[in-house]
Amino acid sequence: MVVQIDAEPSQEEIDRIFQALADATRRDILVRVIEREQSVSALAGAYRMSLPAVQKHVAVLERAGLVGKTRHGREQRVHAEPERLARARGVLDAFEALWRHRIDSMDALLAEGPTKEPKE
Amino acid sequence: MVVQIDAEPSQEEIDRIFQALADATRRDILVRVIEREQSVSALAGAYRMSLPAVQKHVAVLERAGLVGKTRHGREQRVHAEPERLARARGVLDAFEALWRHRIDSMDALLAEGPTKEPKE
DNA sequence: GATTTGTACAACCATTTGGTTGCACGTTAG
DNA sequence: CTAACGTGCAACCAAATGGTTGTACAAATC
Numbered sequence: 001m002v003v004q005i006d007a008e009p010s011q012e013e014i015d016r017i018f019q020a021l022a023d024a025t026r027r028d029i030l031v032r033v034i035e036r037e038q039s040v041s042a043l044a045g046a047y048r049m050s051l052p053a054v055q056k057h058v059a060v061l062e063r064a065g066l067v068g069k070t071r072h073g074r075e076q077r078v079h080a081e082p083e084r085l086a087r088a089r090g091v092l093d094a095f096e097a098l099w100r101h102r103i104d105s106m107d108a109l110l111a112e113g114p115t116k117e118p119k120e
Numbered sequence: 121m122v123v124q125i126d127a128e129p130s131q132e133e134i135d136r137i138f139q140a141l142a143d144a145t146r147r148d149i150l151v152r153v154i155e156r157e158q159s160v161s162a163l164a165g166a167y168r169m170s171l172p173a174v175q176k177h178v179a180v181l182e183r184a185g186l187v188g189k190t191r192h193g194r195e196q197r198v199h200a201e202p203e204r205l206a207r208a209r210g211v212l213d214a215f216e217a218l219w220r221h222r223i224d225s226m227d228a229l230l231a232e233g234p235t236k237e238p239k240e
Numbered sequence: 241g242a243t244t245t246g247t248a249c250a251a252c253c254a255t256t257t258g259g260t261t262g263c264a265c266g267t268t269a270g
Numbered sequence: 271c272t273a274a275c276g277t278g279c280a281a282c283c284a285a286a287t288g289g290t291t292g293t294a295c296a297a298a299t300c
Contacts, residue, residue, distance in 0.1 A: 018142035024131040024287090027211070034218045041246055053289055055248075060287090074246055074297040082219045089212050089230040091147070093203055098154045099202045143258090175257055175278075179300055180257090194267040195275055 014063070017088050020064035024055050025049075030080060033067055037079040131184070137208050140184035145169075146177050150200060153187055175177040 020026055031041055044054040060080055061067040065084040069076045141145055142160040181187040185204040189196045207226055228230055 015144060015145070018138045019287095021211070022135050022138035022142055024135060025288095027134070030215065031218060034215065034222060036222075040248095049288090050290065051247085052249085052291085056288070059194050076247065082216065083218075085215050086210055089209070089216075091141070092209050092212065093153065095150065095205050096202070096209075097245070098151060099200065099205075102154060102156075117144065139257095145258095160278095169258090171261065171277085172261085172279085176258070196277065231272075 001098070011058070014091055015088065016060075016064040017066065017084060018059050018091075020066055021046075021088065023060075024025075025054075026061055028056055029054070029061060030066060031080045034080040037077045039075040039077050043074075043078065129190055134207065134211055136184040137186065137204055138179075138211075140180050141179075141208065142185055143177070145174075146181055149174070149181060149198075150186060154200040155200070156192075157197045157199040159197050161195075163198065172208045 003020055018066075025047060028046075032038065032043060032046065040050060040058055043058070044051040047054060056065065058069075061078075063067065067078050068081050069078055071077075077108055132195060141150075145167060148166075151164065152158065152163060160175055160178055161171060164171040164176070176188065178189075181198075182189065186201055187198050188201050189198055191197075
């Protein structure tokens with residue numbers, strides 16, 4: 001088992017996380033495995049697509065680190081790794097912080113009085 | 121100007137939002153236009169790719185509703201639409217809520233006493 | 241041991257993505 | 271008016287996505 005050490009999420013890592021979340025089927029799989037750890041074929045039974053298609057979706061979630069697999073006999077149960085979701089939230093939080101900062105700057109400028117617009 | 125009415129984000133809408141966020145260039149464009157509204161060619165000057173490539177990235181962000189464009193003379197300035205970021209956050213919050221709910225359920229089960237643990 | 245079950249993987253296909261170049265058009269500047 | 275600038279769009283191309291079917295293999299069951 002590989003322990004996650006990297007504290008700094010690389011851009012490719014964030015790419016993979018958002019990419020994995022950009023599909024309704026994968027988001028649904030994530031919901032199901034958050035609620036209860038379950039096997040790939042159990043997951044596949046819930047959708048109208050073929051089992052290999054579901055396998056691929058799980059693989060995408062796994063490459064993003066959003067889920068992990070644990071072998072139980074011949075089954076391989078998929079479980080959620082919610083720490084990676086926190087990474088995605090961190091990115092969105094950074095955007096929101098930037099936004100608030102811009103609002104504050106605009107407030108400060110307006111408080112000083114509009115002297116001259118930089119106008120590029 | 122089209123006022124955003126839809127309170128219920130469709131799956132395709134969420135797809136587009138996360139898809140738009142799944143690229144480092146687009147996240148960087150988003151940062152820049154949050155900090156300051158600016159034209160497409162000004163954005164293009166910041167990257168080593170061609171201007172049409174940047175135009176396409178902006179178009180992806182625009183289809184996701186994360187940015188908007190306002191015409192100022194012959195320039196078309198790109199500005200952020202941070203309300204859509206809140207949509208993405210809402211999805212992540214829902215995942216986290218599910219996760220907390222599962223933790224609570226497990227706590228409740230453990231509080232009752234481990235009657236028959238499924239062996240993990 | 242033979243059969244079924246859960247999983248993995250390869251090959252294939254259609255569509256989308258992310259990039260390029262080139263052209264057209266409206267707006268501003270000289 | 272003419273030239274330059276900012277933008278949009280179409281055509282094209284390589285690579286990735288999202289799906290399929292088929293094959294192979296290990297574990298559980300009979």
